[in-house]
Amino acid sequence: xxxxxxxxxxxxxxxxxxxxxxxxxxxxxxxxxxxxxxxxxxxxxxxxxxxxxxxxxxxxxxxxxxxxxxxxxxxxxxxxxxxxxxxxxxxxxxxxxxxxxxxxxxxxxxxxxxxxxxxxxxxxxxxxxxxxxxxxxxxxxxxxxxxxxxxxxxxxxxxxxxxxxxxxxxxxxxxxxxxxxxxxxxxxxxxxxxxxxxxxxxxxxxxxxxxxxxxxxxxxxxxxxxxxxxxxxxxxxxxxxxx
Amino acid sequence: xxxxxxxxxxxxxxxxxxxxxxxxxxxxxxxxxxxxxxxxxxxxxxxxxxxxxxxxxxxxxxxxxxxxxxxxxxxxxxxxxxxxxxxxxxxxxxxxxxxxxxxxxxxxxxxxxxxxxxxxxxxxxxxxxxxxxxxxxxxxxxxxxxxxxxxxxxxxxxxxxxxxxxxxxxxxxxxxxxxxxxxxxxxxxxxxxxxxxxxxxxxxxxxxxxxxxxxxxxxxxxxxxxxxxxxxxxxxxxxxxxx
DNA sequence: CAGTGGTCTAGACCACAGC
DNA sequence: CTGTGGTCTAGACCACTGG
Numbered sequence: 001x002x003x004x005x006x007x008x009x010x011x012x013x014x015x016x017x018x019x020x021x022x023x024x025x026x027x028x029x030x031x032x033x034x035x036x037x038x039x040x041x042x043x044x045x046x047x048x049x050x051x052x053x054x055x056x057x058x059x060x061x062x063x064x065x066x067x068x069x070x071x072x073x074x075x076x077x078x079x080x081x082x083x084x085x086x087x088x089x090x091x092x093x094x095x096x097x098x099x100x101x102x103x104x105x106x107x108x109x110x111x112x113x114x115x116x117x118x119x120x121x122x123x124x125x126x127x128x129x130x131x132x133x134x135x136x137x138x139x140x141x142x143x144x145x146x147x148x149x150x151x152x153x154x155x156x157x158x159x160x161x162x163x164x165x166x167x168x169x170x171x172x173x174x175x176x177x178x179x180x181x182x183x184x185x186x187x188x189x190x191x192x193x194x195x196x197x198x199x200x201x202x203x204x205x206x207x208x209x210x211x212x213x214x215x216x217x218x219x220x221x222x223x224x225x226x227x228x229x230x231x232x233x234x235x236x237x238x239x240x241x242x243x
Numbered sequence: 244x245x246x247x248x249x250x251x252x253x254x255x256x257x258x259x260x261x262x263x264x265x266x267x268x269x270x271x272x273x274x275x276x277x278x279x280x281x282x283x284x285x286x287x288x289x290x291x292x293x294x295x296x297x298x299x300x301x302x303x304x305x306x307x308x309x310x311x312x313x314x315x316x317x318x319x320x321x322x323x324x325x326x327x328x329x330x331x332x333x334x335x336x337x338x339x340x341x342x343x344x345x346x347x348x349x350x351x352x353x354x355x356x357x358x359x360x361x362x363x364x365x366x367x368x369x370x371x372x373x374x375x376x377x378x379x380x381x382x383x384x385x386x387x388x389x390x391x392x393x394x395x396x397x398x399x400x401x402x403x404x405x406x407x408x409x410x411x412x413x414x415x416x417x418x419x420x421x422x423x424x425x426x427x428x429x430x431x432x433x434x435x436x437x438x439x440x441x442x443x444x445x446x447x448x449x450x451x452x453x454x455x456x457x458x459x460x461x462x463x464x465x466x467x468x469x470x471x472x473x474x475x476x477x478x479x480x481x482x483x484x485x486x
Numbered sequence: 487c488a489g490t491g492g493t494c495t496a497g498a499c500c501a502c503a504g505c
Numbered sequence: 506c507t508g509t510g511g512t513c514t515a516g517a518c519c520a521c522t523g524g
Contacts, residue, residue, distance in 0.1 A: 014501075016512060019442060041490060052514045055399040056489090062429055062443055073491045076524030175329035179477030182425055183326060184445060184469040186305055198492080199262060200291060200305055202427060202445070233476060234333035234422030257520080284509060295495045300510090316510045317503035441511080458489060 004036040017051055021059035022050070029068055029079060039069070039077045065202060067227050073198075084138045086224065088206060089233040090178045096134070096148055096220065097167035103146065107133035111184065119147045121207055122217045130166045135194060136222075143229050145194045146222040151215075173212040180208045182231060191223050202226040260294055264302035267292070272311055272322060282312070282320045308445060310470050316441075327381045329467065331414060331449060332476040333421045338453065339377070339391055339463065340410035346389065350376035351406035360392045363462045365454055373409045379465075386472050388437045389465040394458075416455040423451045425474060434466050445469040 001160040039045065046056040058075065063069045070080040096103065112126040123129075129149045150166055154233040160166040192199040203223045210218040224231065289299040303320065306312045310349065313323040339346065355369040366372075372392045393409055403409040428448040435442040435456040446466045453461040467474065 018512080022443075022519090043490090052516090055513060058512085060491095065427060065445065066429055067426070071491065072522085073520065074489080076490060087422060140277075175523095177478045179475060179479045181473050181475040182447070183310070183473040184308060184427065184447065186309055202308065204425070204427065230424050230426040232422060232424040235420045236422045240345060286509090295497090297496090298494060301493085303510095314510065315503085316501065317508080319509060396488080 011118075017141060018058035018062075019044070020053050021049060021051065021056060022062050025059060025063060026068065029063075033079045035079050035081045037079050039079070062068075064227060070227070080227070083228055083230040084141075084143065085232045086136070086138060086143060086229045087233065087236075088180060088182075089230045090180055090208070090236070091233075093178065093199075095167070095170045095173055095175055096132075096218075097164075097171070102135050104136040105132060105167075106135045107162045108166065109133075113149055116207070117219050117221070120207075121149065121151055121216050123151070130160050132163045132166050141228065142195055142225075144222050144224040145191055146220055148218060148220045150218045170210070170218055173217060175210060175212055176214070177211040178208055180206055182206050184226070185223070187223065195223070195225050197225060204229060204231060206231070259304070261298050261301035264292060264294065264299060264425070265305050268302060268306060272306075276322045278322050278324045280322050282322070284319065301472050302373065307470060312472070326471055326473040327379060327384075327386065328473045328475045329379070329386060329475045330476065330479075331421055331423060331425075333451070333478075334478070336418055336421070338410070338418055339375075339461075340407075340414070340415045345381075346377040346379050348375060348406045348410075349378045349388070351409065352376075357393060359450075360462050360464070363450075364392065364394055364459055366394070375406045375409050384471065385438055385468075387465055387467040388434055389463055391461060391463045393461045413453070413455075413461055418453060418455055418462060419457070420454040421451055424447055425449050426470070428466070430466065438466070438468050439469065440470075447472060447474060448472070 015162050033039070037110050037139045040048070042053055042056055042060070046053040049056060060069060060071065064071055064080075065082055067083050069077055071077045071195045083145070094101075097105070109131050111131050112121060113121065113129050115125055117129075118125045118127060118217045121127075123127075129152065132148040134148065135142060136146070148166075150170055160169055183205050185203050187197055187199060187201045187203045188196060191203065192201055195201070195203070206220075206222040206224065208220040208222070210220070212218075276282070283291070285296055285303070289296040292299060303312060303314065307314055309321075313322055314320045319451050322449055337344075340348070352374050353371050354374050356364065356366060356372050358368050360372075361368045361370060364370075364372075366476075371396065375391040375393070377389045377391065378385060381391070391409075393413055403412055426448050428446050430438060430440055430442060430444045430446045432442045433446055434446065438444070438446070447469050449463075449465040449467065451457045451463040451465070453463070454463055
């Protein structure tokens with residue numbers, strides 16, 4: 001196959017191979033595969049489509065990014081289930097750790113504030129803060145991890161000793177407001193381990209600021225698996241879910 | 244921590260090269276580069292770090308995903324400015340096209356509903372619907388495009404003729420609620436063109452359902468550039484933005 | 487152990503921007 | 506035209522999972 005056989009001036013738009021591959025695979029996924037089914041291995045697929053493995057992988061990368069596929073080293077590539085919806089509405093004005101909070105506490109430490117947290121809380125960089133680590137599981141799968149940084153509470157002598165104490169200290173203050181932001185990021189080694197992904201996997205980074213006593217009293221950095229999660233918010237008054 | 248059977252051979256941690264590269268580049272970016280500055284070209288960088296260009300590109304891909312870099316074919320790689328915050332709060336309960344709506348109308352058509360839209364609106368797949376195309380510009384850059392699908396309004400004979408009419412028809416109904424969801428996607432060719440990116444670029448896909456008359460009356464599919472955008476929502480009562 | 491996906495190399499050519 | 510990033514190849518080896 002000499003490239004660009006280009007009989008006549010042909011090749012008008014020149015659509016990349018990996019893009020055509022992705023389209024072909026998407027169609028095949030819709031038509032011939034069911035959730036959980038394992039695909040042929042990459043070398044076989046590449047041969048079948050007549051491309052190099054790197055090119056095929058470019059197409060698979062995209063499909064994994066879109067949540068259509070799930071790849072596991074040593075195991076294989078499987079068809080992914082639809083993304084799970086996770087409610088992140090700031091509407092229910094409650095502190096973390098409230099009654100029906102689905103997050104589970106995972107650890108506690110006193111550590112230096114990362115720059116972004118220090119900035120949000122208005123403290124110098126590296127200030128020692130109580131940090132609560134939490135995790136969220138949905139449908140049997142870990143979907144998010146969180147680090148919650150609290151401003152040292154004024155009332156107990158100083159310093160809380162564990163996660164429950166830290167959360168209780170927050171709850172003693174009236175919550176005046178909260179806001180969130182969502183952006184794309186990539187998992188560091190630690191997050192990747194907790195989320196059962198490889199480092200560098202795409203994640204949705206949700207930053208929450210909790211307001212109390214006229215200032216930001218706590219900041220949470222939550223990391224959601226971008227391949228398996230769909231974040232929802234707003235009043236969901238309309239029941240239209242069945243297929 | 245991990246085992247690494249003390250084989251005495253070199254590579255104890257086995258951290259991928261592209262990961263180390265990414266770290267090194269991140270540090271260099273923080274220390275020695277300013278926003279807008281152009282980096283050396285990929286071949287030069289690869290040689291400087293002693294790796295293949297493909298490996299270097301793996302590191303650059305990650306940094307671009309995280310919004311640290313911006314690459315343009317034929318031009319070069321530049322240091323990206325911080326992401327712009329875009330408010331997507333569903334709190335201001337208004338229809339699209341209200342007074343201070345920053346979106347600009349871009350086009351109008353009557354077209355078949357894609358499956359996801361048909362499902363949300365509860366109509367058969369392919370049903371012809373009025374579609375308003377809009378675009379959002381922030382800080383001089385296109386950051387998002389949108390397709391707004393409306394249920395045909397009952398009152399005018401049938402069918403609206405242009406975008407203004409379609410939006411006006413929506414505004415005549417009382418808005419009862421709205422919810423949104425955010426997930427990761429990749430830009431198709433058309434969206435990529437409008438957003439000044441290549442097809443397949445990572446985007447944040449925001450789906451909005453507008454409720455009126457006890458059912459979903461309109462659905463919007465908005466596509467935000469994931470590299471340049473940070474979506475915000477919630478009451479932002481706390482002014483803490485300066486560096 | 488064999489088989490999977492993950493990393494890496496050293497090339498090549500293509501598409502586009504700008505001179 | 507030159508120089509940039511984007512695509513593609515045909516290999517190789519590594520890290521992990523499972524029988």
